[in-house]
Amino acid sequence: MDKWITKKAFINLLKNHQSIMVGGFMTCGTPETLIDWVLESEVKDLTIICNDAGYPDQGVGKLIKARRVKKLIASHIGLNPYAGSQMSEDALDVTLVPQGTLAEQIRAHGAGLGGILTPTGRHTIVEEGKHVIRHNDQDYLLETAIGADLALIQIEACDRLGNAVYSKTARNFNPIMASAANTVVALTNHQRDSIDPECVVTPHIFIDYIVKEDTHGS
Amino acid sequence: MDKWITKKAFINLLKNHQSIMVGGFMTCGTPETLIDWVLESEVKDLTIICNDAGYPDQGVGKLIKARRVKKLIASHIGLNPYAGSQMSEDALDVTLVPQGTLAEQIRAHGAGLGGILTPTGRHTIVEEGKHVIRHNDQDYLLETAIGADLALIQIEACDRLGNAVYSKTARNFNPIMASAANTVVALTNHQRDSIDPECVVTPHIFIDYIVKEDTHGS
Amino acid sequence: MDPKEIIARRVAKELSDGDLVNLGIGLPTLVANFIDPKIDVYLQSENGLIGLGPIPEKGQEDKNLTNAGGQYVTLKQGGMYFDSATSFGIIRGGHVNVTVLGALEVDSEGSLASWIIPKKLVPGMGGAMDLVVGAKKVIVATTHTNKGNPKIKTQCSLPLTAYKEVDLIVTELAVIEVKEDGLHLIERHPDTTIEEIINQTDAPLKYTNVKPMEVKS
Amino acid sequence: MDPKEIIARRVAKELSDGDLVNLGIGLPTLVANFIDPKIDVYLQSENGLIGLGPIPEKGQEDKNLTNAGGQYVTLKQGGMYFDSATSFGIIRGGHVNVTVLGALEVDSEGSLASWIIPKKLVPGMGGAMDLVVGAKKVIVATTHTNKGNPKIKTQCSLPLTAYKEVDLIVTELAVIEVKEDGLHLIERHPDTTIEEIINQTDAPLKYTNVKPMEVKS
Numbered sequence: 032m033d034k035w036i037t038k039k040a041f042i043n044l045l046k047n048h049q050s051i052m053v054g055g056f057m058t059c060g061t062p063e064t065l066i067d068w069v070l071e072s073e074v075k076d077l078t079i080i081c082n083d084a085g086y087p088d089q090g091v092g093k094l095i096k097a098r099r100v101k102k103l104i105a106s107h108i109g110l111n112p113y114a115g116s117q118m119s120e121d122a123l124d125v126t127l128v129p130q131g132t133l134a135e136q137i138r139a140h141g142a143g144l145g146g147i148l149t150p151t152g153r154h155t156i157v158e159e160g161k162h163v164i165r166h167n168d169q170d171y172l173l174e175t176a177i178g179a180d181l182a183l184i185q186i187e188a189c190d191r192l193g194n195a196v197y198s199k200t201a202r203n204f205n206p207i208m209a210s211a212a213n214t215v216v217a218l219t220n221h222q223r224d225s226i227d228p229e230c231v232v233t234p235h236i237f238i239d240y241i242v243k244e245d246t247h248g249s
Numbered sequence: 250m251d252k253w254i255t256k257k258a259f260i261n262l263l264k265n266h267q268s269i270m271v272g273g274f275m276t277c278g279t280p281e282t283l284i285d286w287v288l289e290s291e292v293k294d295l296t297i298i299c300n301d302a303g304y305p306d307q308g309v310g311k312l313i314k315a316r317r318v319k320k321l322i323a324s325h326i327g328l329n330p331y332a333g334s335q336m337s338e339d340a341l342d343v344t345l346v347p348q349g350t351l352a353e354q355i356r357a358h359g360a361g362l363g364g365i366l367t368p369t370g371r372h373t374i375v376e377e378g379k380h381v382i383r384h385n386d387q388d389y390l391l392e393t394a395i396g397a398d399l400a401l402i403q404i405e406a407c408d409r410l411g412n413a414v415y416s417k418t419a420r421n422f423n424p425i426m427a428s429a430a431n432t433v434v435a436l437t438n439h440q441r442d443s444i445d446p447e448c449v450v451t452p453h454i455f456i457d458y459i460v461k462e463d464t465h466g467s
Numbered sequence: 468m469d470p471k472e473i474i475a476r477r478v479a480k481e482l483s484d485g486d487l488v489n490l491g492i493g494l495p496t497l498v499a500n501f502i503d504p505k506i507d508v509y510l511q512s513e514n515g516l517i518g519l520g521p522i523p524e525k526g527q528e529d530k531n532l533t534n535a536g537g538q539y540v541t542l543k544q545g546g547m548y549f550d551s552a553t554s555f556g557i558i559r560g561g562h563v564n565v566t567v568l569g570a571l572e573v574d575s576e577g578s579l580a581s582w583i584i585p586k587k588l589v590p591g592m593g594g595a596m597d598l599v600v601g602a603k604k605v606i607v608a609t610t611h612t613n614k615g616n617p618k619i620k621t622q623c624s625l626p627l628t629a630y631k632e633v634d635l636i637v638t639e640l641a642v643i644e645v646k647e648d649g650l651h652l653i654e655r656h657p658d659t660t661i662e663e664i665i666n667q668t669d670a671p672l673k674y675t676n677v678k679p680m681e682v683k684s
Numbered sequence: 685m686d687p688k689e690i691i692a693r694r695v696a697k698e699l700s701d702g703d704l705v706n707l708g709i710g711l712p713t714l715v716a717n718f719i720d721p722k723i724d725v726y727l728q729s730e731n732g733l734i735g736l737g738p739i740p741e742k743g744q745e746d747k748n749l750t751n752a753g754g755q756y757v758t759l760k761q762g763g764m765y766f767d768s769a770t771s772f773g774i775i776r777g778g779h780v781n782v783t784v785l786g787a788l789e790v791d792s793e794g795s796l797a798s799w800i801i802p803k804k805l806v807p808g809m810g811g812a813m814d815l816v817v818g819a820k821k822v823i824v825a826t827t828h829t830n831k832g833n834p835k836i837k838t839q840c841s842l843p844l845t846a847y848k849e850v851d852l853i854v855t856e857l858a859v860i861e862v863k864e865d866g867l868h869l870i871e872r873h874p875d876t877t878i879e880e881i882i883n884q885t886d887a888p889l890k891y892t893n894v895k896p897m898e899v900k901s
Contacts, residue, residue, distance in 0.1 A: 056731040056768070057754040059747065082768070083808070109807025110754075118806070127806075130730065131772030131814030135362065138769045142552075143559030143601050144353065145382065145389035148363030151776060151814045154795075154847030162382075164363065166393050171363035175384050187748075192545045196447060199765055200732045201748040206767045210560060229414060230448040231547035232767075234517055236487045236509060236562055274514040274551070275537035277530065300551070301591070327590025328537075336589070345589075348513065349555030349597030356552045360769075361776030361818050369559060369597045372578075372630030405531075410762045417548055418515045419531040424550045428777060449764035450550075452734055454704045454726065454779055 034193050036216075036240045041065065042072045044181065044214060044240070048101075050078040052137065052182040052208040057083055057110065058090035060201030062185040062218035064244060066093055069183075076101040080137070080179055082130065082204050083107040084114035095123065104177065106130035129157060132174050134207060140176035141210025149174055182212030186233070188221040193238035194231045195219070202232065209237040216240045252411050254434075254458045259283065260290045262399065262432060262458070266319075268296040270355065270400040270426040275301055275328065276308035278419030280403040280436035282462060284311055287401075294319040298355070298397055300348065300422050301325040302332035313341065322395065324348035347375060350392050352425060358394035359428025367392055400430030404451070406439040411456035412449045413437070420450065427455040434458045470610055470639035473656065473682045476501045478567055478608050478637050480681060482508050489513060489558065489598055491568030492536040495608050498567055509546075511563060513594040515554050518546015535594065555594070559601040566602035568595060570609045570636075572623040575670045577633040577645035579607060580625035592628060599629035611638035617669035619643065619650070640664050642680055649673060654680040687827055687856035690873065690899045693718045695784055695825050695854050697898060699725050706730060706775065706815055708785030709753040712825050715784055726763075728780060730811040732771050735763015752811065772811070776818040783819035785812060787826045787853075789840040792887045794850040794862035796824060797842035809845060816846035828855035834886035836860065836867070857881050859897055866890060871897040 051069075055061025061081075069077075070093060079100050084107070085092030092111040094100050102124040108114040117123035128136070129151045139147050148171035152158055162173035184205040187198035195217060197205060209215050210233075217238050269287075273279025279299075287295075288311060297318050302325070303310030310329040312318050320342040326332040335341035346354070347369045357365050366389035370376055380391040402423040405416035413435060415423060427433050428451075435456050475497035482488055482498075484506040490496050499519070502508050510519035512534040519534060520541035528539035542548075549557075557563060572580040579599055582592040599605050609618055619636060636643040641664045642654035652674040655664055665672055692714035699705055699715075701723040707713050716736070719725050727736035729751040736751060737758035745756035759765075766774075774780060789797040796816055799809040816822050826835055836853060853860040858881045859871035869891040872881055882889055 056752075057750065059731070059750045059754070083810075105808065107808035107810040109805075115806060127808045129809050129813040130768070130811040131776050131818075134768040134772050135360070138556075139365070141560050142353070142556030143368065143561060145366035145368070145384040145387065147357070147365050148391075148393075149776065150361065150363070151817045153817070155813065155844045157809075157813065164380075164391070166363040169363065173366075173382070175366075190545060194545060194547055197765070198748040199447075199746065199759070200729070200750055202765055202767050203732050203771075204768045207769050210556065210562070225544065226547070227448070228516075228518075228542060228547040229417075230445070231549075234547050234549065234557070235545065236517060236557070274535075275533065277514070277533045277537070301593075323591065325591035325593040327588075333589060345591045347592050347596040348551070348594040349559050349601075352551040352555050356773075359777050360773030361778060367559065369600045371600070373596065373627045375592075375596065408762060412762060412764055415548075416531040417529065417542070418512070418533055420548055420550050421515050422551045425552050428773065428779070443761065444764070446733075446735075446759055446764040449766075452764050452766065452774070453762065454734060454774070 034239065034241045036242060038068055041068055041216060041242060044216065045069060045072045045074045047074050048076045049074065049181055050080065050179040052179040052212050053079060053081040053091050054184040054203065054205035054208050055082065055090055056200065056203040058085050060185050060203050060205055061085065061090040062183050065183045065216060065218050065242065066091065069094060070097060075099045078102040080104045080177060084111035086110050087113055098122065104128060106133050134204065136174055136177040137211045138207045140178035141207060144176055146173055146175035148172070179212040180214065182208040182215045184209050184215065184217050186217045186219045188223050189217065189219050189241060190223055190226050193217065193235035193241055194226045195233040195238060196226055196230060197232055206233050209233045214239050216242060218242050218244060220244050252457060252459045254460060256286055259286055259434060259460060262434065263287060263290045263292045265292050266294045267292065267399055268298065268397040270397040270430055271297060271299040271309050272402040272421065272423035272426050273300065273308055274418065274421040276303050278403050278421050278423055279303065279308040280401050283401045283434060283436050283460065284309065287312060288315060293317045296320040298322045298395060300351070302329035304328050305331055316340065322346060324351050352422065354392055354395040355429045356425045358396035359425060362394060364391055364393035397430040398432065400426040400433045402427050402433065402435050404435045404437045406441050407435065407437050407459060408441055408444050411435065411453035411459055412444045413451040413456060414444055414448060415450055424451050427451045432457050434460060436460050436462060438462050468682065471497060473639045474608050474637050476682050477642060477680055478606055481606060481635065482506070482565060486564040487511055487517065487562060489563050489566045489602065493569055495567040495569060511557065513554050513558060513598070515550060516542060516546060516548050518543040555597050558597050561601060561603055563602040565604045565606060566598045567606045567608050568598065570607045570618055572618055572620055572625055573607045573633055573636055574620045574623045575649045577631045578623050579628045579633050580623040581628045583626050585626065595628050599632045605633045606635045606637060607633050608637050611640045612667050617667055620669040640667065643672065652677055654678045656680045656682065685899065688714060690856045691825050691854050693899050694859060694897055695823055698823060698852065699723070699782060703781040704728055704734065704779060706780050706783045706819065710786055712784040712786060713753070728774065730771050730775060730815070732767060733759060733763060733765050735760040772814050775811070775814050778818060778820055780819040782821045782823060783815045784823045784825050785815065787824045787835055789835055789837055789842055790824045790850055790853055791837045791840045792866045794848045795840050796845045796850050797840040798845045800843050802843065812845050816849045822850045824850050824853045826855055828857045829884050834884055836885045836887055838887040857884065860889065869894055871895045873897045873899065
């Protein structure tokens with residue numbers, strides 16, 4: 032089982048109309064090299080699930096600017112004016128989701144749950160069209176699980192099998208996205224002989240393919 | 250903020266009719282010293298939430314054998330005959346919960362969720378009296394969050410603040426229980442000057458009190 | 468050959484390179500002894516690890532390292548530990564390729580009863596309900612009968628562990644596939660006959676081309 | 685004194701020893717500069733850390749260590765990192781003692797609007813909805829008006845961030861408590877009058893014993 036792949040094999044995983052989760056928070060912890068390769072691939076009409084819309088020239092923002100994204104599910108789009116303008120002209124379908132709800136929806140899919148009950152968003156426009164369920168005298172919104180065809184994550188290091196660790200706040204959405212997509216590709220900065228079994232954040236079974244950062248352009 | 254307490258201060262936290270989560274899986278990762286102190290305290294009519302009923306002379310089994318437990322929520326009671334016999338004579342109210350559901354119910358409480366939708370238990374007696382919610386052509390049971398007054402957990406080591414790590418499979422239910430109780434007491438084997446910020450499993454903010462294993466009887 | 472060994476050897480042949488596998492307590496645990504050494508199979512234990520290794524040598528036991536049956540175990544290189552919520556996220560989320568577990572009863576629809584005999588034995592379901600619902604492939608590994616009483620039935624009479632989730636039944640006599648239209652006998656042990664299998668099964672068995680069960684060392 | 689500094693100084697006095705605190709982007713971030721050095725306050729950043737330290741010195745920035753505003757930060761001794769699900773579990777689960785954030789509007793019921801001006805500004809709610817619902821105490825730190833237009837209203841006109849969750853409003857002119865029966869003016873800046881505050885507030889203010897706002901260094 033060799034998970035280590037090159038650019039060509041990565042591009043072969045891409046298809047028009049795919050749903051792709053991309054790790055990162057304001058592009059901290061976003062696998063930029065993989066996004067560059069998606070840009071090179073010419074795939075389009077993508078659904079992107081990401082904490083935010085990135086910046087015009089960083090993170091998923093690059094895909095939005097290049098009009099490769101049809102639908103965006105995110106908690107924040109304020110730092111990428113292309114997201115706002117394409118939304119206004121109906122070229123981009125944006126679903127704004129509270130950040131904690133988005134995290135739980137992704138985790139839920141990865142954990143085989145159909146959804147979760149959250150108090151977040153009650154009596155706001157987030158509530159529109161959702162089931163409200165009462166428990167212990169409190170109202171909760173039923174938010175359903177979100178999965179994807181592909182997840183692109185950034186890791187700091189992994190062993191040969193793909194047991195992964197992250198670096199500082201570059202962890203963010205990466206570990207939960209690793210559990211929630213049919214195919215998971217990790218961009219790693221380093222390969223290590225072993226990872227302390229007490230400190231593995233993402234077990235190898237979640238990661239299908241690994242790209243080493245310095246295989247750039249190979 | 251000194252979280253480090255002795256036996257006397259621990260016993261002062263206990264009350265009749267309390268609900269207590271106890272970490273451990275077949276007593277691997279169960280804080281035995283804290284259970285011994287609960288036994289010494291004479292509190293009774295407890296509700297215990299634990300993966301299993303332990304053994305007659307190990308884990309929460311000791312509390313059951315001593316008839317201090319009124320209600321038990323667990324996934325398995327087969328290794329403690331006292332649990333079965335007290336259940337038969339209606340002296341112990343036992344709720345059996347699928348292990349993964351129990352884990353999610355506890356995590357849900359800790360994460361401020363009202364509950365989760367799980368496919369586990371559909372078309373079994375676990376389904377009785379529960380909401381069934383359909384999503385993406387699949388039926389899910391709505392399982393609600395479970396919290397407790399007190400959680401007793403076993404950790405391997407922590408720093409002065411209480412940032413905690415576990416040892417091997419002694420981790421099990423301990424980290425999620427640390428998030429789900431009003432008061433959390435950790436029994437630690439070791440104190441360390443610092444814990445690697447990438448490897449902290451339970452952040453210090455979840456732990457209210459710490460007992461050092463060698464303060465036995467102090 | 469011991470019936471349990473026959474079953475364990477045959478189940479082991481269902482595992483593929485790269486599979487994440489959960490072996491239940493008891494008979495299923497034996498499967499680990501017969502996995503093809505040429506493939507990489509990762510064993511999960513639902514109490515919180517992937518990379519289950521062999522039983523430790525005497526004196527090398529670590530009280531903090533057990534399997535879901537409470538036995539002392541070891542961790543293989545590349546293994547890791549996690550908490551119970553993560554563990555069942557892996558199980559329920561479909562990340563386990565194969566789960567192997569025993570049965571009190573298993574039926575024509577692929578429903579399984581394995582956790583309770585009301586008023587007689589009430590141990591609890593432990594992680595079995597999650598495993599059977601969550602794993603991609605569910606293999607029941609069981610002796611064909613309980614002292615002559617068929618365990619394979621048209622419909623389970625005991626409370627279910629899960630409804631319509633079993634994919635394959637492996638006994639010391641036969642390999643039976645569960646399909647939409649019922650049970651298909653696909654292999655028989657060379658020492659038995661189709662008639663003997665039918666006689667010890669309390670459910671209709673379809674069959675056309677019954678192959679000999681591979682149980683060689 | 686700069687209005688922002690007045691607000692930040694006053695908010696800092698609400699924090700207690702041992703508190704876990706989340707400071708929103710912008711003005712609330714300044715609060716960190718005025719926390720009493722004699723108490724231990726732990727700052728959370730929802731992108732995944734507890735133990736937020738000061739801005740790094742020039743040249744010491746780490747691109748993998750930012751706060752929720754995307755600024756480079758540092759981690760204090762005893763801090764740690766975690767993923768977004770854990771981070772919002774901490775927030776939603778009531779483990780954050782105090783959250784401090786800005787406002788477009790805040791109203792007599794304690795509802796807050798802070799994330800959208802339809803057809804003009806649609807940045808998204810980020811983590812604000814979870815923070816306001818989840819934190820034990822919600823403090824709105826804001827200038828009293830937006831260039832003369834009151835931000836404190838009887839009822840928010842913009843889409844809400846959360847309904848009835850705000851506990852305290854701190855502006856450069858006043859400290860206002862939100863109670864079941866409406867807004868209570870509890871402190872005023874020494875340089876202003878109750879009348880001036882009422883004039884710049886678009887909601888009824890109850891008051892009996894209005895203390896001077898403590899804003900000393």
